[in-house]
Amino acid sequence: MSPPVFTLQEAKTKLTNATREAVTSKNVKHLLTVFNQVPGSENEKKVTLDQVFRGVLEEEIINQASCDNCLAIISLAINGVTEGICTATTPFVLLGDVLDCLPLDHCDRIFTFVEKNVGTWKSNTFYSAGKNYLLRMCNDLLRRLSKSQNTVFCGRIQLFLARLFPLSEKSGLNLQSQFNLENVTVYNVNENESTLGQKQVEDRDDGMEIEEGEMGDDEAPNSSSIPIDYNLYRKFWSLQDFFRNPVQCYDKSSWKTFLKFSEEVLAVFKSYKLDDTQASRKKIEELKAGGEHVYFAKFLTSEKLMDLQLSDSNFRRHILVQYLIHFQYLKGQVKFKSSNYVLLDEQSLWIEDTTKLVHQLLCETPPDGEKFSKMVEHILNTEENWNSWKNEGCPSFVKERPSDSKPQKVARKRPAPEDFLGKGANKKILMGNEELTRLWNLCPDNIEACKAETREFMPTLEQFFEDAIEQADPENMIENEYKVVNNSNYGWRALRLLARRSPHFFQPTNQQFRSLPEYLENMVIKLAKELPPPSEEIKTGEDEDDDDVDNESLLKETNESPEVQQLKPVTGVLIDSLASKLGEQWKTLAPHLEMKDSDIRSIESDSEDVKMRAKLLLVAWQDREGVHATAENLIAALNQAHLNKLADSLACDTDNIT
Known part of the structure; x- marks a missing residue:
């Protein structure tokens, strides 16, 4: 008698009924019994149960059931993975479905469940299978949340990711020390529209410096002594652009502006002391007892709030701490900082003196000024340790313990022949x-x-390039700087392996690659197309057509990448043609070609003819860039210098010569 044959519809019906009963009773034993009784292979039954879990969860979401039922289904899936009746990715797929379909107030409860089970996600059974799902799920949730209105929820997500991934996980590190240049502080740049300017005119007409009774004595003590005008307002908020992008301070003109504005703002802070009387202390103690917490989601830059902000100790601490962070970057040794970013002796001395002044102002700012200043100093010193760790390549924190067992001495015996x-x-x-x-x-x-x-210790192509192929998939959202192909050691071993096992290594190609990571990225795309797909055990029940579409889009995006396309070098004919058209505008183009002031002065001393100076500029740039001196880069520099007509002319000349 032949064994019973697996029937999808019959198995799906039995497992669906068993799943509903298990959710009601919150016990996986009945589902485990039905799973073992259903005929068919383990793989067939696992895939079916994965679909059943998603189907039951979909019914609960459509019926607008409570979050408890959804969490019960996910908990049942976790137990199913432990018992070996469903795949390890099923709980993460269910979590993604719930968070995508439910509103944000329900997502808060679901995420509380995710936080409590962080120990489960970090176990060997779930971590490797679900880390990418959890990262993608958290990123999708952060996109839906408002940074100003859902600040606490966003912080919980960030803390969860910090607990989930180890310290050595480079995807969560700002390795290249990049700045958030999108964090722009908007303020009124038109003096005619400023209420401060209008107020000054009214005060002159009335013969008064400030109107009495605008605010209470407790809110702004001694506010009449603050010289608030539009110039102070403009200079004060202009400093936020330097804090946003500290690299500007390495430029001489920008440094002079920063120096002037900082001295005026700090002089106001120094001359205007905040009240530390017994009444103000009593008010602070009342706020502490009431559990109130002050939070600034983003600076409010209204001119009407300027006097209140200067009278607020929390706001003043924000600005002073920004100064300390700014100075730490300017003085610090950062691995990815350009070699041109060097402070002069005068700048270093000014920063040291100003740092002492900032700490003095923090000590004078109530409440507990000295305690707060020491705490900030300790945090910044700790930050130096993290900076040194990143400069050293982020070595692992895990150290092997030395063996406690001591080798026992064995009595030596005279050997026989x-x-x-x-x-x-x-x-x-x-x-x-x-x-x-x-x-x-x-x-x-x-x-x-x-x-x-x-x-045989040489790995197969599939084993060695598994991580690289996974990271090349756009769905995983891995940033370029964190990919393994950028590791020089990995690239060296990859070339040796390709030379031994891959025929693509010896095939001629017309593509020109600037670096080894670009070549490996292109090779990974070819290998991903040829190697067999992952086993069915790691499938999550999603349509295979979606994976094919993702692979096709990945190949399409890579083939269309402008970095892989062949670049056109700058020839002598193009240099002569452009130099004659550039003429007196060569000095406008020089900064965008990253030419130093000393090089510009040398060009001016070599020749008085403007066309010859333009040619010397282009030749010097070509010698410095080498193979990277391409027509595309030169056209980009012309556009940045707002020489658009010359850029279009150069593009036409390049096409004609080609």
């Missing part, structure tokens, strides 16, 4: 050491031992 000469036909050759003797006598013929299959 037969011990080292061997006995009988199968004579054993003794090497004077037990381990060497064992290794030498593993095989009678050492040449044959070297040819054994067990000594």
Whole structure:
């Protein structure tokens, strides 16, 4: 009698009923019994149960059931993975479905469940299968949340990711020390529209410096002593652009502006002391007792709030701490900082003196000014340790423990002649050491031992490039700087392996690659197309058509990448043509070609003819850039210098020569 055949519809019906009963009873035993009774292979039943879980969860979401039922289904899936009746990715797929379909107030409860089970997600059973799902799920949730209105929820998500991934996980590190240039502080740049300017005119007409009774004595003590005008307002908020992008301070003109504005703002802070009387202390104690917490989602830059902001100790601390962070970057040694970013001796001395002044102002700012200043200093010193760790390449924090067991001394025994000469036909050759003797006598013929299959240590292409292929998939949202192809050690081993196992390594190609990571990225795309797809055990029930579409889009995006396309070098004919058209505008183009002031002065001293100076500029740029001196880069520099007509002319000349 033949064994019963697996029937999808019958198995799906039985498992669906068993799943609903298990959700109601919150016990996986009945579902486990039905799973074992259903005929078919383990893989067939697992895939079916994965679909059943998603179907039951979909019914609960459509019926607008409570979050408890959804969480019960996810908990049941976790137990199913532990019992081995469903795939390890199923709970993460269910979590993604719930968070995508439910509103944000329900997502808060679901995410609380995710936080409580962080220990489960970090276990060996779930971590490797679900880390990418959790990262993608959290990123999707952050896109839906408002940074100003859902600040606490966003912070919980960030803390969860910090607990989930190890410290050495580079995807969560700002390795290249990049700045958030999108964080722009908007303020009124038109003095005519400023209420401060209008107020000054009214005060002159009325013969008064400030109107009395605008605010209470407790809110703004001694506010009449603050010289608030539009100039102070403009200079104060202009400093936020320097804090946003500290690299500007390495430019001489920008540094002068920053120096002037900072001295005026700090002079106001120094001359205007905040109230530290018994009444103000009592008010602060009342706020602490009430559990109120002050939070600034984003600076409010209204002119009407300027006097209140200068009278607020929290706001003043924000600005002063920004100064300390700014100075730490300017003085610090950052691995990815350009070699041109060097402070002069005068700048370093000013920063040291101003740092002392900022700490003094923090100590004078109530409440607990000295305690707050020491705490900030300690945090910044700790930040230096993190900076040094990143400069060293982020070495692992895990250290192997030394063995506690001490080797026991063994009494030496005088060997007999037969011990080292061997006995009988199968004579054993003794090497004077037990381990060497064992290794030498593993095989009678050492040449044959070297040819054994067990000594094949070279990995297959599929094993070695598994991580690279996974990271190349756009769905995983891995940023370029965190991909393994950018690791120089990985690239060296990848080239050796491709030379031994891949025919693509020796095939001629017309594509020109600027660097090894670009070549490996292109090779990974080819291997991903040829290697077999992942096994069905890691499938999550999603349509296979979606994976094909993702692979096709990945190949399409990579083939269309402008970095892989062949670039056109700048020839002598193009340089002569552009130099004659550039003329007196060569000095406008020079900064966008990253030419130093000393190089510009050298060009001016070499020739008085403007066309010759333009040619010397282009030749100097070509010699410095080498193979990167392409027509595309030169056209981009012309557009940045607002020489658009010359850029279009150069593009036409390049096409005609080609």
